[in-house]
Amino acid sequence: MDVFKFPFDIQRCPLSFTSAMHSDKELLLFPLSNSSSATLNSLEVMEGEVSEWEFLNVSVQRLKYHFHEEVWDKVIFTISIRRVPLxxxxxxxxxxxxxxxxxxxxxxxxxxxxxxxxxxxxxxxxxxxxxxxxxxxxxxxxxxxxxxxxxxxxxxxxxxxxxxxxxxxxxxxxxxxxxxxxAEGNRKSVSKGIICVPIGECQHEGRPDPFKRGEGGLSVPLEGGEDPVPLLLRLILQELQRGMQQNQHPPQIQNQNSLxxxxxxxxxxxxxxxxxxxxxxxxxxxxx
Incomplete structure (x- = not known):
């Protein structure tokens, strides 16, 4: 069987009929019907049968071949069936x-x-x-x-x-x-001496908090009872936080993510x- 296109394969089975003893001088072979008649008769016989294979047609051939310097008759019936692939x-x-x-x-x-x-x-x-x-x-x-x-x-x-x-x-x-x-561990080890809490409240370990929160926001106590300057301090702390966030993803890590x-x-x-x-x-x- 040729299963190259399995399960959409079509198999062809040749059946050859000839004489083993008599040449065409003694015996002539003829098919009883042609290919069309043989196909129709086979379809009538196989009608209603359900199997893995679907009958297609029957091809009938009559030919002569040479053997031992004599000519012999041969009739070949080729049955073609197709596999049902569902x-x-x-x-x-x-x-x-x-x-x-x-x-x-x-x-x-x-x-x-x-x-x-x-x-x-x-x-x-x-x-x-x-x-x-x-x-x-x-x-x-x-x-x-x-x-x-x-x-x-x-x-x-x-x-x-x-x-x-x-x-x-x-x-x-x-x-x-x-x-x-x-990188996160290295960053924490570098900033170990500084504790950062919500904006403006930074203090060095072991030192009193130089900043205190007043009604107007963060303020720095100055000598002589001068007014605090909270805006400049807030901007400085924001820049520090932005720099720390940018250092969280070094260029090498970003390159590997991109790759x-x-x-x-x-x-x-x-x-x-x-x-x-x-x-x-x-x-x-x-x-x-």
Whole structure:
């Protein structure tokens, strides 16, 4: 059987009739009916039968061949049947397509958690089960690699690349978080001698608070009973807080975040384009 286009394959079975002892000088063979009559008679006989195969036609040929310097008659009936693919499409091809779509949808999951990688690994394990089912369905020694095997293996390869890309992006983000934690610890160690509370209330450890809050906001007690200057102090503290916030994300950490986003976006575009080209091309060759 030629299962190259399984389950959309058409099988042709030739039945040859000839004489093993008499040449055409002694025995002539003629078909009782032509191809059209044989097809109609076969359809009448098989009408109402339901099976995995659908009868197409019967081709009738009469030809002569040479053997031991003599000519012999031969009549060949070629029966063509087509496999009914509905069951295999619903139970095998469509589930694999749905798993591929789920893998594409997993790109919208957050990369900072391990749920995305666990989900992709689960999808790969499901594909492995599909490979076992395919191995039991197809013949052990086909003439050519079936298209359904190409479909499964390329889909498996797509999912494997997607998993590797998620591991790479997760590694970059995890490294970014580690560096951010280290930078945060260094920043806290540098500012250990200063305690900052809501705007304007900063004091050095072990020293009395030189600032006090009055009715008009923050004020600095000056000698001689002069008026406080809260506005300038508030501006200085705001600039200090803005500088500390900017130092929370060093350029190296920002570059790694940008690299992870670039890899994720680029691979997603490549992934969708590759699937959009592969699937229509394969299905066109498969069905036609």
């Amino acid at each position: 069951l295999h499409v619903l139970t095998f091809i469509m589930p694999i397509l749905f798993l591929l779509l789920l893998d594409v949808a997993s790109f919208f999951m957050p990369d900072t958690r391990g749920d995305k990688i666990n989900f992709k690994v689960t999808v790969l394990l499901t594909m492995s089960v599909m490979l076992l089912i395919l191995n039991d369905t197809l013949p052990s020694k086909p003439r050519r690699t079936p298209l359904i095997a190409v479909y499964v293996m390329v889909t498996f390869g797509f999912m494997l690349l997607s998993l590797m890309e998620s591991i790479l992006v997760g590694y970059l983000l995890e490294r970014t978080d580690t560096q951010h934690s280290q 992870a986003r670039y890899i994720n976006t680029s691979f997603f575009i490549f992934y969708v384009l590759a699937i959009s080209i592969f699937l229509p091309t394969l299905f066109f060759i498969w069905v036609y």
